[in-house]
Amino acid sequence: MREDYKVLPVVQKLSKEEQIVWINQKKIPFAQCSLKIGMSDIDEAEARLQRFAPFIMKCFPETGKENGIIESILTPIPKMQKHLEETYKVRIPGKLMLKQDSHLAIAGSIKARGGIYEVLKHTEELALEAGLLTVQDDYTKLAEPKCRQFFNQYTIQVGSTGNLGLSIGIASAAVGYKVMVHMSADARQWKKDMLRKHGVTVVEYESDYSEAVKEGRRLSLKDPKSYFIDDENSVNLFMGYAVAAKRLKKQLNEQQILVDENHPLFVYLPCGVGGAPGGITFGLKEIWGDNVHCFFVEPVKAPAMLLGMATGLHNDICVQDIGLTGLTHADGLAVGRPSGFVGNVMEPLLSGEFTLEDKWLYEYMRALTDTEEIFLEPSACAAFEGPIKLLAYEETKEYIERNGMGNIMETASHIAWATGGSLVPEEIRREYKDTYLD
Ligand SMILES: *Cc1c(COP(=O)(O)O)cnc(C)c1O
Numbered sequence: 001m002r003e004d005y006k007v008l009p010v011v012q013k014l015s016k017e018e019q020i021v022w023i024n025q026k027k028i029p030f031a032q033c034s035l036k037i038g039m040s041d042i043d044e045a046e047a048r049l050q051r052f053a054p055f056i057m058k059c060f061p062e063t064g065k066e067n068g069i070i071e072s073i074l075t076p077i078p079k080m081q082k083h084l085e086e087t088y089k090v091r092i093p094g095k096l097m098l099k100q101d102s103h104l105a106i107a108g109s110i111k112a113r114g115g116i117y118e119v120l121k122h123t124e125e126l127a128l129e130a131g132l133l134t135v136q137d138d139y140t141k142l143a144e145p146k147c148r149q150f151f152n153q154y155t156i157q158v159g160s161t162g163n164l165g166l167s168i169g170i171a172s173a174a175v176g177y178k179v180m181v182h183m184s185a186d187a188r189q190w191k192k193d194m195l196r197k198h199g200v201t202v203v204e205y206e207s208d209y210s211e212a213v214k215e216g217r218r219l220s221l222k223d224p225k226s227y228f229i230d231d232e233n234s235v236n237l238f239m240g241y242a243v244a245a246k247r248l249k250k251q252l253n254e255q256q257i258l259v260d261e262n263h264p265l266f267v268y269l270p271c272g273v274g275g276a277p278g279g280i281t282f283g284l285k286e287i288w289g290d291n292v293h294c295f296f297v298e299p300v301k302a303p304a305m306l307l308g309m310a311t312g313l314h315n316d317i318c319v320q321d322i323g324l325t326g327l328t329h330a331d332g333l334a335v336g337r338p339s340g341f342v343g344n345v346m347e348p349l350l351s352g353e354f355t356l357e358d359k360w361l362y363e364y365m366r367a368l369t370d371t372e373e374i375f376l377e378p379s380a381c382a383a384f385e386g387p388i389k390l391l392a393y394e395e396t397k398e399y400i401e402r403n404g405m406g407n408i409m410e411t412a413s414h415i416a417w418a419t420g421g422s423l424v425p426e427e428i429r430r431e432y433k434d435t436y437l438d
Contacts, residue, residue, distance in 0.1 A: 005311040006322075014307055014355070015322040017300040021393040022310055023352040030289035033348045037235070039286045045117060045239040046246055052120045055139040059174040063105045070112050072100040074251045074415070079371035084388050087367070092387045094412030095257070099248065101419055102376045107167035108423030109332070109377075110241070110276045115167030117240025118229050119156065123175050126154065148176035155180060155226040159213030161272065161334050162191040163420055168229055169200040180226075182216035184209040186327065186334040190425050208326055209273070210318065210337045231273050232315065232339045241279025245287050252413075259288050262408050268386030269417045270379055271296035271353070272335040274305045274342035276419065285349045293351040293403075297382040299328040299358055305346075306353040308338040315340030329358040329437070332379035332420055351399065356385040359437035366433060376421040378432060383416035390414075 005011055013020050053068030063070060074097055081096035104112035123142065127133035132147055141147065156172040157180045158164060165181035172179040179200045183192060185207060192202045205212045213232060220228035231237060252259060259265040267284060269277035274296075281294040298306055301324055308314040318337035319326050326336040361378035368374050368381065390396050400406060424432075 002313065005313060005317070008310065010310045011307070011322060014300075014303050014310075014319075015324065017324070017357075019300060019355055019357060021352060021354050021389060021395050022306055023395050023399050024309065024347075024350045026309075026347045027351060028348045030285055030349075033285075035282075035345065035348075037239075037282070037345070041239055042242045042246060042283055042286060046243045048121060048124065049117060049240075049243060051135060052124075052139050055142050058140045058143050060106050066105075070105050070116065071247050072102075072104045074099050074248065074255070077368070077372050077374075077416075080368055080384075081387075083367055083371045084384065088388050088392075090388055091391050092414065093391070093409035094414060096387055096414045096416065098372075098374065099415050099417045100374070101244075101417065102374075102380055102421035103418075104422075106170055107163065109163040109167065109420030110417070111163045111167035111420075113244055114234075114237035114240035114275055114279060115158075115164050115229070116171040117243070118234060118236040119168060119171040119175065119177075121236050122156070122227055123151065126151070142175070151176035152178065153225055154178070155220075155223060156229065157182065157216050157220040157226055158229040159209065159216040159231065160184070160187065161209050161331050162187040163332050164229075164231055165195055165200075165202070166191055166423065169195045170198055173198045173200060180216070180219075182212040182219075184212040184334070186331045188331055188428070190428055194423065209335050231275055232337075233341050234275065235341070237275045238279040238282070238342065238345075241276050242283035242286075244280050245283025248284070248415075249287050257413055258411075259291050259413065261291060263291070263411045263413065264405050264408065265292045266386070266390065266412060266414045267292060267294045267417060268354075268383045268415070269294065269296050270330070270333055270382040270419050271298050271305050272333045273337075274339040274346070277417070278339070278342035278346055280417070281349055282345060290403075294349070295351050295386050296353045297385050298353060298355050299330045299333055299361075299382065300355045301328040301358065302326045302330070302334055302336060303353070303355050304335045305338040305343060306355065308340070308343045309346065309350070309353070314338060314343035329435075330361055330379040330382060332377070333382065352396070354385045354389055356382060357437075360385065362432065362435045362437065369433070374418075375424070375429060376418050377424050380419040380421055383418065387414045387416060
């Protein structure tokens with residue numbers, strides 16, 4: 001591996017666990033991007049989710065209100081906005097909103113998008129190949145005993161820090177698969193317990209996420225009837241996440257919120273391995289191009305994607321290489337090595353990244369429950385670092401000027417992407433509420 005990255009100022013700051021913003025100098029005007037994937041891939045994923053909607057509704061009656069479409073609400077959070085401005089003595093110009101993937105049906109996190117989508121795509125492929133289904137069929141037939149028995153010969157495996165396992169585990173069990181989830185050391189006990197209740201085999205590792213993934217991939221390869229959902233490389237997961245952008249467009253239209261040259265949209269996404277925030281960013285850029293500005297947020301103890309992008313080394317570098325432990329209270333973000341696939345796609349698209357110390361996760365979490373009565377898990381609260389610091393760092397102020405937005409920030413919209421929380425048990429919520437870190 002190249003060693004010259006060590007002298008980069010950004011790497012030195014990361015290795016000292018400093019809170020920073022990093023602006024992506026490789027971002028280019030959207031019209032000049034030549035991506036190998038595009039809107040037609042997102043359309044295909046959306047159509048597949050539509051075909052499965054009757055089946056989802058049948059397996060998960062709680063999705064009935066939305067006719068089997070798993071989607072979250074977008075809400076203004078004016079009290080939180082005011083609270084953040086007053087507490088942190090900053091301005092958040094424009095309107096702050098919360099995209100509540102924390103409350104997505106079935107998995108209670110953003111993983112209900114990519115994870116469930118990939119399970120369904122695999123299911124469709126198997127069923128079509130076996131002649132159990134045509135794409136014109138009513139997909140509720142997949143819930144018949146004959147089909148469930150068919151799927152029960154197959155195994156789905158996945159490596160997870162928790163939420164991906166929950167989403168894949170619950171969805172796969174509903175289809176009828178055997179499921180094996182390889183959990184990293186930081187995964188919370190309640191997530192393991194919940195999965196076991198769904199009949200999922202949970203394999204526990206003492207190591208971090210990357211090791212759990214590696215071992216899961218190895219075991220799955222040995223079994224021809226096993227399918228491994230590969231969070232580090234999966235284009236399917238990515239497209240499942242990307243569909244969120246089309247749904248968001250509809251919601252913004254309904255709420256009469258403009259996104260154009262005079263009304264920029266800022267989106268702040270907590271990032272782990274990169275699939276979820278990357279897929280969503282890709283979708284948003286396909287729709288709004290240069291008028292949307294996407295920032296990832298990572299903990300100072302595990303800034304894997306930032307490290308990969310800033311050095312250009314992507315998955316050839318991990319946070320342990322610069323002396324970090326990767327251990328963070330943000331369990332959903334406790335990833336040492338980023339997805340190389342996602343990092344490469346993000347190079348011309350992503351605006352930048354913020355990092356934050358773990359203690360703020362709990363502060364922002366309490367602030368949101370106190371002001372808006374919405375509970376998020378600590379990882380998800382990383383998103384608030386974006387709007388708080390947007391006008392606090394010189395680098396972001398310069399970004400705003402350079403992109404000609406100096407005079408239009410009052411008409412901006414900001415979306416903090418809430419990535420998880422609704423499945424967190426009551427006693428764990430109380431524990432989080434009473435957690436204060438130095
Ligand atoms: C998984 C997860 C993320 C980040 O998604 P990646 O695809 O790992 O980058 C963010 N927040 C929560 C709560 C998550 O579970």
